[in-house]
Amino acid sequence: MAAEHIEDELVEDADRGYEAAAEKEHHDEDNRLRPDFLRNVREALRDEDFERVYALVEPLHPADIADLLELTDEEERIALARAIRDLMGVEVIAELNDWVRERLMEGLPADVVAEIAEQLETDDAVAMIEDLDRADQQAILAELDPEDRAAIEAALAYPSESAGRLMSREFVAVPESMTVGDLIDFLREGRELPTEFWEIFVVDPMHRPVGTCALSWILRTPRSISLVDVMARDQTLIPVLMDQEEVALRFQKYALISAAVVDDAGRLVGQITVDDVVHIIQEEAGEDALLLSGAGDGDIHEPIRDAYLARVRWLIGNLLTATLASSVIAMFEDTIARMVALATLMPIVAGLGGNAGTQTLAVTVRALATNQLASTNAWRAIRREMAIALLNGSTVAVIIGIAVSLIFQNTILGLVIALAMMTNIVVAGLAGVFVPLTLDRFKADPAISSSIFVTMVTDSMGFLVFLGLATMSGMVG
């Protein structure tokens, strides 16, 4: 985990220079690996021509090697990983999908995994082994040198998805007494520096951060100036137990490149850099669509068993609420028996309500997730959704009302369905905004269960209002 010396990096960079051009041949216009390239790799694997596999894969960028591993089937993947063993470096491992990495790590012997872990920064090493079971973790940790082992064990002691798991323990922290010149000399001598850093932290004697200095400010400042005169005192400090979603929101809100992580006593214990946060921002933002539909983790690499368990639970929940809607219909069996057209039309009222509710829900959940919506502006959001619901409701009600009146030659039926549609779309709007706001208020994730409640309301109300109005209208003989 020790930083590589700068000269080693230079050699590596020079080696890779000429390959940048070659890479372009491997990609389609969306920067995905080309199907014919993948076919060549697969053929070579099938022929057990491992030299050819190596020659094909070698020019790729590490992130593309990770993509390649993800694109291959599970059996192929292990053969591929063996064939390109010494290309499986730091960046490949860090870029791999969590599920793919976990299964690959399970398939490799502990000493090989440990060898990879030693090259990684703590945060990447932790990400690599945190999902393995305890026994596998222990086997790997036992192979590490004591210092790295201690760092990884300390990180694993923090709750998963916390800043402590995410942070790197490699960072540059210097005392307040340094000048710009001192710092540059210190960095030039440094052997134990992180491979990448964008800001340095100035700490007091208790190791508490007092300021942050972007490297560009240092480069622009004469050697004699003191660091305390260059640094920004106004810093965003991340408590070590902060949830990663919250960390991501801070990075985004304050446009951070890196941030100091502090313990309870305010001491600097690590740094988080934006490249680690970018994945979280993407995942957390993309999660809404998956959570709202009950698709759980929703990763295409998730084992079938896990995906099945997550999704079937949701379907069974929906089965229960559908039963409720069904019992509403059952109350009106007599009415339906006397006028079967009602059975034909009732799913339209329920379905459109469901659609309108889902729209409001998606907007509300997104606004809550991005901290745009809070108790302070909830009433404004509710009024806005009501206005939209009234507009949507009247538009759809007029269309369906006229259509039904004409097709069924029955004005009362047209009025009944128009009124039911209007009511259900307004109810859907109310449910779509109140359900997630209420869940959020009680500290539940509104994306996780809102849509079951909202669908329950729109289905039941749709059937109740439509069949109820039809019964009362006196048109049913």
Next chain:
Amino acid sequence: MAAEHIEDELVEDADRGYEAAAEKEHHDEDNRLRPDFLRNVREALRDEDFERVYALVEPLHPADIADLLELTDEEERIALARAIRDLMGVEVIAELNDWVRERLMEGLPADVVAEIAEQLETDDAVAMIEDLDRADQQAILAELDPEDRAAIEAALAYPSESAGRLMSREFVAVPESMTVGDLIDFLREGRELPTEFWEIFVVDPMHRPVGTCALSWILRTPRSISLVDVMARDQTLIPVLMDQEEVALRFQKYALISAAVVDDAGRLVGQITVDDVVHIIQEEAGEDALLLSGAGDGDIHEPIRDAYLARVRWLIGNLLTATLASSVIAMFEDTIARMVALATLMPIVAGLGGNAGTQTLAVTVRALATNQLASTNAWRAIRREMAIALLNGSTVAVIIGIAVSLIFQNTILGLVIALAMMTNIVVAGLAGVFVPLTLDRFKADPAISSSIFVTMVTDSMGFLVFLGLATMSGMVG
């Protein structure tokens, strides 16, 4: 738009140092502004006590001032912006929600907007005025000095959502002949440097980038070493016309902090930094939930009229597909008339199919958006979804089959609904994966219209299979 001199920044930073502590009082545990703080600001606005407003807002971080403007109602917002006029700096404007910014810009006189634009980097200035109508843009551009005007006009000439709009024209580019020492001297003299930069670009005499140098590498290297020996030749160059979503994917995939933007001839024309990309990653990833539900832009600050038009179009689309499902039911009116229980149960079959289809759809759309799914692994994804659909289908079919047999004391009805449920969930899985894959293949955004097709299939198939099997079973007298 000229870079501020470093000393000015120091004074500003020192001023803000003591305020960091004060800020904590303004936030709740989720880092949102506290309701009581907002109430105080509103009260002061209502009392027209603008000095108090200023005193309350002054200690806030610019990003929090932006939040405050977003949280206030539209009428309050203009009064607030006036009261805190000289706090409305660069960072506040850059952090504002697009809709809120647009309406605020429309409300301010052109010379004030121009004054703000002069302080901004090109990318932020462009973001500020790109959504205004042509006449407002012209009025503002006329107020700018010629150099800034030319830069902004050039940026506006690129298509919206392209790298050209996103990039900043302020960056550090130096010739290959420089050593580390030359560069440091150059930076120390520099008056026209960007306010923030994280990497410098080395260019050939034609101004084409030949390498990138992280500032940390420069700080760690002796003065005498040539830049070409420190820089990475392997760079990710962004073509100026690349779509911003693609730019965001590159930043994420290759863990970039900044990247050079090049024109057709390969010449360096700008740089994009990760802080500009983070917002895009968040928006693009969060968009799926909104697009899948037909909520359009889905921003709670979007004008009601725009939101209504986006959503009602979707509801009318769904109305048409619901009519199709309705006509399927109409084919079985005789069957329903003879056994009204079928009308009670049929929405369960259609609804559960819809839920299962939406799950598969959400997973597939997410995988396509993140470049995890392509033609190269489509068959694996399809097989996986089929396996999950068979498991889900059998589980739900067994539960509903047994429940219906017992409740209705009718084994045939139980078998019919079980078989229909199984079929519909498998069909839902197929539609959920094939519809978005097909749309993607034809270069359409699968998030935008997939769910209408999928719901159409699950509704119609649900009714058709259930009512069809019931009719054929002979149980209906």
